[in-house]
Amino acid sequence: MELYGRDEERAVVKGLLDGARKQRGGVLVVRGEAGIGKTALLDHAAEHANDLRVLRGLGIESESELAFAGLHLLLGAHADRLDALPAPQARALRAAFGLDADVRAGADDGPAGAEAPGTGRGSSADRFLVGLAVLSLLGEIADERPLLVLVDDAQWLDQASVEALLFAARRLGSDPVALVFAVRDGHPFPASGLAELRLTGLDEESGAHLLHRHADGLPAHVRGMILQEAHGNPLALLELPAALSAAQRSGDLHADFFHLGSRPVSERVERTFLDRARALPARTQDLLLVAAAEPTGDLSAVLAAGRALGASLDDLAAAEASRLISVADGRLRFTHPLSRSAVYRAAPLSLRTAAHRALAGATTADRRAWHRAAAATGPDESVAADLERTAEAARRRGGHQAEAAAYERAAALSPADEQRARRLVAAAEAVENAGEQQRAATLADRAAAHPHDPLTRARLARIRATAANARGDQRAAHALLVDAAAEVGPHDAEAAAYMFLDAMSAAWALNDPGMIARTSAGLTALRPSSGPHAEPGAAHLVTAVDGLAAVALGDPARGLPAARLLVEASGAAASAPGLWERASTHWWHQLIGDLGAAYERARALERDCRAGDAIGLMPAALFHLARAQLLMGRLRDATATASEGARIAEDTRQGLFAGNLRGVLAHIAAAEGDEDRCRALTKELSAQGLPIAGAWSGGALALLDLGHGRHDESLHRLEDLWAGPHGHSGFALYALPDLVESAVRVGSTERAAAATAAFAKWADATGQPWARAVTLRCRALLATAGATGGVAGAGAAAAAGGSDPADALFAEAVGVHRAHPHDQRPFERARTELLYGEWLRRRLRRADARPRLRAALELFDAVGAPLWAERARAELRATGEATPIGDREPGLLDRLTPQELQIVRLAATGLSNRDIAAQLFLSPRTVGYHLYKAYPKLGVAARGELARMDLGEWRPSAGPEAEAPPGPA
Secondary structure (H helix, E strand, C coil), X not given: CCCCCCHHHHHHHHHHHHHHHCCCCEEEEEXXXXXXXXXXHHHHHHHCCCCCEEEEEECCHHHCCCCCHHHHXXXXXXXXXXXXXXXXXXXXXXXXXXXXXXXXXXXXXCCCCCCCCCCCCCCCCCHHXXXXXXXXXXXXXXXXXXXXXXXXXXHHCCHHHHHHHHHHHCCCCCCCEEEEEEEECCCCCCCCCCCEEECCCCCHHHHHHHHHHHCCCCCHHHHHHHHHHHCCCHHXXXXXXXXXXXXXXXXXXXXXXXXXCCCCHHHHHHHHHHHHHHCCCHHHHHHHHHHHHCCCCEHHHHHHHXXXXXXXXXXXXXXXXXXXXXXXXXXXXXXXXXXXXXXXXXXXXXXXXXXXXXXXXXXCHHHHHHHHHHHCCCCCHHHXXXXXXXXXXXXXXXXXXXXXXXXXXXXXXXXCHHHHHXXXXXXXXXXXXXXXXXXXXXXXXXXXXXXXXHHHHHHHHHHHHHHHHHCCCHHHHHHHHHHHHHHHCCXXXXXXXXXXXXXXXXXXXXXXXHHHHHHHHHHHHHCCCCCCCCCHHHHHHHHHHHHHHHHHCCCHHHHHHHHHHHHHHCCCCCCHHHHHHHHHHHXXXXXXXXXXXXXXXXXXXXXXXXXXXXXXXXXXXXHHHHHHHHXXXXXXXXXXXXXXXXXXXHHCCCHHHHHHHHHHHHHHXXXXXXXXXXXXXXXXHHHHCCCCHHHHHHHHHHHHHHHCCCHHHXXXXXXXXXXXXXXXXXXXXXXXXXXXXXXXXXXXXHHHHHHHHHHHHHHHHHCCHHHHHHHHHHHHHHHHCCCCHHHCCCCHHHHHHCCCHHHHHHHHHHHHHHHCCCCCCHHHHHHHHHHHHHHHHHCCCHHHHHHHHHHHHHHHHHHCCHHHHHHHHHHHHHCCCCCCXXXXXXXXHHHCCHHHXXXXXXXXXXXXXXXXXXXXXXXXXXXXXXXXXXXXXXXXXXXXXHHHCCCCCCCCCCCCCCCCCCCCC
């Protein structure tokens, strides 16, 4: 096939194919209007891939509501390879393909509605696990030779197939797979981050060559008119001449007789197809309509339905002769999607209904239900029940969009209000499971217009509240949750308690005392001593919500034990509901201050999510882990964790966690002193428009300013954070010591004293040694400024000896840090050592200052904070250190990328590439590539050597030892 005027496009395709030949995966999204040449470019790619295996798929508009229909068409023929995949992935893909016996039974057997939707029962596949399975299957197919995958009309793919294919596409890495999607303009196809190629009209010279090749003999003025009307659209250049009459071809008729006018090119071409179809015999037109309504192209089904309308195989001959369709290998295909749409849209309703009714008798399962629905002209419980069975089958396969579409159509066809309402609720929950909170809320609003029992009203309120939270309207979310919890409390106390907990989260987000008080007041009926409806299962939740209210209202001593009870009570469950509960309650861990426990529980949550292939929960688990690693000064590990989490969050469309993980990365960049990266990440955060973006950005930029000595800017940002809606949250609590240091540096001791008092109040309630040490440091800073208000409880040494309060407080702070071998915050200890050393040097106690500064330098180097290390190094030089410590040589692990570090650590435990790939949601070949790159960086030649290396995994330790604090002079 010769492509005219597409030299640049052919070069792009060649580069993609060459990459696959060189073990380099690639993806290309080709966009353009109908007829612009997308299919021709895909055909060109296939023709030039003789040494590659080629798979072709097609999106079909009428199948866009059938879960995984597109994926099955593309990969179903390779189901025999599923046994080579990790077992969970194989199960997920079998379920998606309908090969699981339980799924088939759910589709074909039992009464509709036998299992309540949204209960979590059944074998519903994680839709992202299906994407991972697709990645593994593509890798298996490409193991023999490189693979080219072509998907035409991708805008018509069902949502489940789109998600699975894009999830795999973003992870091809080193797999020899080239994947090309062709997408028509005007239709959504969420391919952000993937390479795109936009096709535009051919230039005049190329268009003239194409027209001459396929329509030679036209008079020059007719060719010119067609070129002008086609606007470089290749399909128009091919089809418009064929639509001309003899008089038009000769040029004897005026231009008006071309009937082209100002309509879009696609409409003009579609009209030529329709004119061609209407010239066919009546029975051929009937059969064409049946074929247009049954897009799988199954010839036997089309002919069976055609027989019901009086048509036969012989009637296809005229359609083939007109070049509207082709038939091969038992499949009937329209020569272009526009010819299909022309035939279907122009048919009157009565004929379309007859065609779908005939097809319903010739097809099975899901397609039968949708054909019956298309043929329905009014409410019909039998059709609605059939669609409901289809919805349940889609749920078991993990196709939540298809499930929602079936439930929504079933609701529209339900004669009874009760059934209509129940199915709308199920549709709303399915859409929410698909991650589309706002559409779920719209369906929930429609469902709420019908009468429901209190439990169902609570389910709808939760959906609407989730959507309100997602768009940043915590006030609306809070009102929905509190009202619904009060109503459902007498019927399900535990459900009500969870709703009050979510309401408290919304109140916290706004730091609104009135909302907090209203939430706490609503708990009255649920408190164990308040009445007959109290349940033991709800008791710890009620206590926890009361405690969170106490913390928010300024009483951490009373509230923190309750918060601790909440996170500990949810820490053991490993079932799927338990994972969700653990992920949601882990938000409160930072309030407790026990970072070691927070890390261990986050690590356990992450391991359980990986083991259970709960990919949808991974962004939450990785955020909690990265946050703990950041607070503990494990910057390298936090970078690897947050980078992986952000990647998965983007792929799974979880914008809130993508933003939170960017916030962690911004804080890491700030601690490292990487100004460009920190500002770039905070800019991305701001562009996302998340309510929490200001808190993340403010804290990160304030730490960056503090490290660079810009104390005025740092203080301004931190005061905004403290006074803003997140002023009582973990963001502000953990930043208070930064505010104290900034305020002291600029001479604002009153603000420093207030921040010290607030931090001390919380630190005392946590009982954590690191928090006590940092409190002592804050009081020491106040003492250096001559403040007295912040030195209350100044420390044992000062009280006993009457010495300089700052000296005593600094010495005690360092002593508390060093007295606990499992110091949870080495970065904070380093800052304490640095501040003490700086103060000692300024007091001309250089000999006493050097051990403190050496300890600070070693700790900053260990955690990977070069800006702070340089500050310690400069202070050491100022003490007259005879042999100043030079810049630290990069360690072996510093040479690895975050992903290489993850893979190397897992390989060191003895896991195979396949096992590592399953844990990290990559392909085995990509794992092998990263190991290949990592070995020379580490100076090893084989996997076995990794087990003997120190790969920097965190173990509780005191950090670098240093001489004991000198004590007060």
